Amino acid sequence: MPELPEVETTIRGLYILKNKKIIKVSVNTKKLRYLIPNSLNNLLKNQNIIKIHRIAKYIIIDLNNNNSLIIHLGMSGRLKIIKDNYLKQKHDHFILHFDQNYFMILNDSRKFGFIDITKTKELFSKKYISNLGIDALSRKLNAKYFYKKVNKSNVDIKQILLNQNIISGIGNIYASEILFDARISPFEKGCNLTIIQIGNLITSIKKIIRKAITFGGSSIRDYRASDGTIGNFQLNFKVYGKVKKKINNYRIIKTIQHGRSTYYCPELQKEQNSN
DNA sequence: CACTCTCCCTGAAAGC
C-alpha cells in the first residue's frame, strides 16, 4: 500500500475539501476488508468537512456533526478528487459528492482497504488506532524509545520496522530503504542492535520518510496522489527493486523475509555477529 | 504473550 509518505501526500491533496459540504454518498460494494458501516449515508450526508489529517496510515476526515470518517487504503487503495465530470471507473467503491461539484472517490482493486466511521472523540477507542506505536515522523520517536522497545526482542529488525504497534507508518518498501540507509542488516535481531545503530536507524527513518514526502511518495504500480499525479521517490530507491543493480560493485539481493520481499546489500549491511 | 502462517482480492508481469 501506500505507506506513510503516500498517505501524507494523499491527505494534502484532500485539503481542498475542507469546509465543503457532502451532498450525496454512494457506496458500490458491501464490503472491502470489512463490511461497510450501514450508518455511513446518514452520518455523512449534509455534513461539512472540518478537518483532514492522518493517524499513521489511517486517513481521518472530521465532520461538523462530531463524527470522523476513517479510510485505510490497504495495498491498492487510492483517493481521487475530481471536479465537475465524474465518470465511474472500475473499482470505484465509495464516492462522496460535494457542493461546488467536487467528488472524492475511493478506488481499490484489491479491496484490502476499509472505511469506518466513529464519534471523533472515540477515535482512540478503535483498537486498530489505540494500539499504534509512535508515528515515524513524530518528535517523540527517539533512540531511547526505540531501544526500550527492541533491546529484548529476538525479532529481525526488518520485521520490527513493519510492526505498526512499535513505530507506525513504515511499510515494506521504506523498511528496505531505511535499513540500507542506516547500513543495518534486515536480519539483525532487535536485541543485537547497538545504541549507535539505533540512533542511526532513527535518523534514517526520518530522513527517508521526509524525503519521500517531498517527492510526493513513490509510484510503483497503484499509487497516485489524489489529483492523479504520480509520486517520484521511486527514482531515489537505492535497493528496493534494484536486484540487477550494484552499489560500488556490491550486489543487491532480493529475499523473502516473513513472507515479504526484502532488498538489501549484504556487503554493506552486515550482521554484528557474522564475521 | 510473542511470533509465524495464511488469507482477504484483483491485475500486472513474468514464465513457459
Place this chain on the structure above:
DNA sequence: TGCTTTCAGGGAGAGT
C-alpha cells in the same frame, strides 16, 4: 501469441 503462475506499498486472526 496465449495460457498459467507468481507476486504486489497491509494487516487481522488463527494457530503454535
